Amino acid sequence: MHNKQVTIPGWLRWVALVAVSLTMFGSYYMYDSVAYVAKDFIELLGFSQTNIGQLYTMYSIAAVIVLFFSGVFIDKYGTRVSMVLFGAICSLAGFVTAFSDNLTIILIGRFILGFGSEPLIVALTVALAKWFKGKELGFALGINLLIGRGGSYFVDRSNTWASSIYDQGWQPVLYLAAGIGLLCFLGGVIYYFIERWTQKRYVLGKAEETEKLDFKGLFKYSPSFWYVVILCLTFYSAIFPFRGFAPTFYQDAHGVSEQMAGKLNSVLIMATMFATPVIGLLIDKIGRRALMMFIGSIIILPVYLMFAYGNMSLYIPVTLMGISFSLIPAVMWPSVAYIVEESKLGTAYALMTLLQQIGVAAMAWLIGVTNDVSGASATNPEGYIPGMWIFSILGFVGLLFSFLLRRAETGPKGHGLEEPSGSK
């Protein structure tokens, strides 16, 4: 069609955002869903805590593998094909995870999920860049993360709103997750048609970078970049695996009900859903990004020891974790754009996600093994303490690197992290 219009109507961009975010909702829901059957897996199927960790490790291993070539694939076949394909892989993963009580099959399901989910997140980020670049890209990405974390919130509360399904055992719970995971495919298909329809009528922007890896330039990044990457690795390795074990830990070590355990996890997510975009807007105004990452790292430091030894309400460490989980991601991801030049941004983000996933894979496995070795269970709650120390050590390493970052950024070779947006 000739004479395509240049200005895409605002409503169309937001419709595309909703379609894209549906896939994120489905994928986040499935990622977290296994935490709520972990206790059944241990008590009814005889799985070990190591096996529970492996559910996350398998996801991350697949993510690491696929992130090596997903950028090239997305470049070659485009965002709409990628969204459908990776969305379909995610949806398939839900059913593979649910249909058998065999550990290997369940782990294959988790592997497939990681293989679909992480490139899906890359593809949707690239897609959103096409629609929103030069407009409200930061806000659109914030809304997208909010809806994605809505998936986590929804699963955290699922043993309340879907209690009748939980009463039927772990398998219907996983089928429910698989059903919700169909949103990944559905959202991808809806997005496919929206993009195709729009491209026939309007000039849709082209995202400049996809997240593909180019190891040649790896050693040219500044120390500040590596400080952020190490903080990303330690931070998410202390958050995602913890959330996976948390429902079982809260019940075994603190004697709370299954519903209460879900509620505690959900409070954490609910806080981040709304605080993250708000902090993002605030940081644009005041800068101080390295300082905020440092403060976020201080806040999370005592949390795991509070879980291990504290007698206070569990809401206190959960709230502290929620503040840190809002502060650090809201500041950390956009900070990379200040440190790394635009032409290397795709590689930088891919590398950061890849190392994040290596950290999560290793830590999920290590915590599971540690819990098994120390005999963590409802009859031996002290067995969870070594794992809490491992998380705390990670927190300390994160704090150290956030300090180094702050020091570098307040020196003569700073990249403008401490300045408001637009003053770089």
Ligand SMILES: NCCCC[C@H](N)C(=O)NCC(=O)O
């Ligand atoms: N919650 C599912 C895993 C999401 C992994 C994703 N690569 C990620 O790190 N997202 C950022 C976030 O803060 O959720």
